[in-house]
Amino acid sequence: MDKVTIKDLLVRGIIGINDWERETQQDILINIEIEADLRQAGATDDIQHSVNYRTVSKKVIAHAESATRLTVEALAADIAALVLEDPRAQRVRVRVEKPGAVRFAHSVGVEIERSRED
Numbered sequence: 001m002d003k004v005t006i007k008d009l010l011v012r013g014i015i016g017i018n019d020w021e022r023e024t025q026q027d028i029l030i031n032i033e034i035e036a037d038l039r040q041a042g043a044t045d046d047i048q049h050s051v052n053y054r055t056v057s058k059k060v061i062a063h064a065e066s067a068t069r070l071t072v073e074a075l076a077a078d079i080a081a082l083v084l085e086d087p088r089a090q091r092v093r094v095r096v097e098k099p100g101a102v103r104f105a106h107s108v109g110v111e112i113e114r115s116r117e118d
Contacts, residue, residue, distance in 0.1 A: 002038035004051045007031055011061050014068040027099050028064055035091040051088050072096040072110050080114040091115040
């Protein structure tokens with residue numbers, strides 16, 4: 001299966017379970033890998049036959065900046081569902097990280113995988 005990738009999308013939003021995390025926006029790092037059949041897009045050179053990474057990025061940014069989720073797991077699930085709204089997307093892998101959330105770690109987070117069949 002072909003893949004569309006969005007790497008290191010950095011947004012700021014409210015995420016976390018601690019009181020201070022509910023009041024202060026934090027950096028959220030998002031990586032998305034979308035499996036789709038891109039043969040027609042390659043043959044026709046027409047973005048209408050592909051998953052448009054710009055459109056996906058805008059939806060993800062808007063959601064991540066406004067969602068105020070408690071967990072990175074919930075935000076990752078939200079993002080996966082948003083991506084799978086595109087009928088061309090068959091499977092998606094989403095990694096959501098909170099840089100600097102744990103002392104001595106560059107970043108912490110989760111990675112999930114969802115498919116149209118889920």
